[in-house]
Structure formats: C-alpha cells, structure tokens
Amino acid sequence: MTDRPIKVLIAKPGLDGHDRGAKVLARGLRDEGFEVVYTGLRQTPEMVATAALQEDVDVVGLSILSGAHMTLVPRVCRLLADTGLDDVLVVVGGIIPDDDAAALRATGVSGTFGPGTTIGEVAEFLRANVRPRD
C-alpha cells in the first residue's frame, strides 16, 4: 500500500462561515496529490466523526476561526476515539493561541497551523506523520 494517496477530511465544525482557508487548503492538498474529502460549513462533531469513519480517512483537518476550538476539537477527538479511529491524524488550522495549541495536543491533536502556513508545510507534515495502515 505504498503509493496509495493519503485521504484527508477537511471539515469546518461550528458556526463560523469563513471557509476560504479550508477551501484553499483542500485545493492545495489536491494539487499535492492527496485525496481530499471536503464536507463544508457548519459541521457538528458527530458529522465530522461519521464522515471520517465512512470515508476511512488517514487525516482529519479541522478549520476553526471562531475561537470555539477548545470546545469543538476535544469533542471531535473524543468521538473519533470512541469509534475506534484513534489511528487517524487530527490537525487543526485557524487562529489557535500557543497555550491552546499545547492543550489541544494533549487531547489528541498532532499539529496546529496558523496564518502564514504554506500548503507545502501542511503537506509535508501530513506525509511525515500519517500513521501506517494495513
């Protein structure tokens, strides 16, 4: 399973309507050779977890600009763990203060990406950190 494209879910949990970043990243990762499932705006943590399960993704990327990340992200992580998706890499993009980023890492987030991150950096991080599958 060496040359299988990495499958990434890009989702926007919560109520903020700013999806430009998520769309740019989805498009950018497509150009990096990833298979990107884009689920759009206003996703509940349950929707994100169900999509991750049914799509059998390697990575869940959450885009949050509303400041609700400390509420939403741990819920997504817990739901993923509850459904046995503990081998899925979770990354978060948006405005995440450093203290919060550290706290999120403790709940299962592997990486956080703020403004100024390039697509290439995200792609590289995902390739380096995605967990091997059977």
Added chain:
Amino acid sequence: MWAPDPVARARELSDAALAGDRRALARLLTAVEDRSTIAEAALRTLYPLAGRAHLVGITGAPGAGKSTLVAAMIGELRSRGRSVAVVAVDPSSPITGGALLGDRVRMQAYASDLDVFIRSMAARGHAGGLAATSATAAAVLDACGFDLVLLETVGTGQSEVEVAATADTTVVLEAPEMGDEVQAIKAGLLEVADIVVVNKADRPGAQRTASQLRAMLVAVARVGATPDPRPRPKQPEVLVTTATTGEGVVELIASLDRHRAALVAAAVGGSVSAARLTRAAAQVRAILAERVWSQLDSPERRAATNDILQAVAAHELDPFAAVERLVKSLPR
C-alpha cells in the same frame, strides 16, 4: 487488530462488516479501492451475498444537481425505512493524482443514521464516469444489506455510459435549457437512461425541456416497435424534480420501484437479468485486462514489454502486431 495474513484479515473485516460494523465496512471499501489482496479474499465471501440491493446509477453533467438529488432521495427512502448506501465518485487529477471529493457536502444531514452510509471515491484515472473499483464497492455494500446502493458518477458529458453497465437502473440528470431537440436525439448518455430527470424545476424552461425530451426519446423508440432482434433504444420515463426542495422525489422513487419491479419480472424464467449479465461481463473483462497487463508489467517481463511499446511509439511496429507479440509472450 492487525492480522498479517490477508485471508485472515479479510475474514475478520467481512465478518465484522456483515454484523453491522461500519468501521470494518469502511476499511473493506478502502481495500477494494486499493485493489489489495484483502479485498480479493473478502469478495469470496461477500460477492455471493450481494445481488439483493437495487443498484441505481445517477449521472449527468457537472452541476446538474446529482449530489443534491441523492441527498433528497436519501431523505425520502429513509422516511420509508429503507437503508441507503451511496458511492459518490469525483475525478482525480491526471497530473498529481490528487482529488477533491465534494459530493458529501450536500449529504451531511444523515450523520447519526446508521442505515445511511456515504462513501466518496476518486476516479483514480479511470475514464467512464466511475472509478475502476466502484462496481466492486457497490457489491460490498450490497452484501452488507443496504436496500439501495446509489452510484453517483463524476459530472459526465455525452458518452460516459459505463454506469449503465454497473447499475440496475440508470437515472440521467438534465438541467433546464441544456440543449435543443437535436441534443436529445444524439446517441450516448441519454440512450442508456432508464429514467431521465430534469432537475431544477424551479428554473424557467424545465417543463419545456422535459416535454422536448419526452417527445424525442419516446417517439424515436416507438418507431422500431415491431419485433426485431436488433437492440432497441430504451424508452425512459421523463420526470421533473427540484432537488433542493425535494419536489418530484416521491415520483422518482416510485419510478425507480417500477423499473426494479419490471427487471425482476423480466428475470423470472431466465435466471439473471440481461443488465446483470452485461455487468458481470464488464467486471470480469476489466479484471481480466488488468491481470493480463500486470503479468506483462511484472518485473521479469517489464523490459520486453517496454521494448515493444518503444517500437510502437517509434512507428516501427503497429499496435495490433504489438498486442499479438505481447499475448504470445504470456505463459500458457
């Protein structure tokens, strides 16, 4: 949970998937997409259990409303207590191999419903509107007991008719004012439709488009109504929907059920429907072609195969002679 033996792993996954474990089902579909030995082993068990679901193909131009219509169909089918699986295919980049799978955006309302299973698939270079593995994915979902499996193709043009060989019932989606009567009498996609749906009925021209389609598709088919062994065009029903509001979806489901009932009735006496025989042939042919090619591309034969391809590229050998040589080089 990882078993190194593909047969054991396949059994583990199929037993779990058949018992309703959606994660195992998702894993199996990944194995199918990756054409792994696990998938092959799992199909030994699963394929004989498939064949009960109604496989419905949904195809049409990009933006015609396929995903939105699928979402509306899921809602209607669920209100009748029927379980639904969706295989939604989007194109892969021919340059990077990447893909943006966006069909799910319209279908996210069913996250907590275990009787709805939606899977996006990248076409991975396969032309024809589906991925090479879509039919197998549908068989796995069928085996796992879904009442309907909806196969949504990539946005299609005029000739991506593969879905018709994969589905029991093919629905071709049109948008209003997409063309005049001459478009309707061209060969191709419209010809394989069992049901034609003019979507976006809230836009001007939908009823007119539907009447034009009805006039051209139905009238043409009737010309040859005399007994004749040659294959005749189908006579599709032409319906009108507004997928965003769900208008017309009840009629679409009724039409699907009628078509399904007709297939079942036609199959009585004969053991399988002609459509299913066509599907079997297409699947076996695809796997056969792939097997033969993988033999020619095996490490011990690759160099010889490449020499022949080089000769064709240089116009020193014609492609037919090349195939003759390649076939001869295969072990008996």
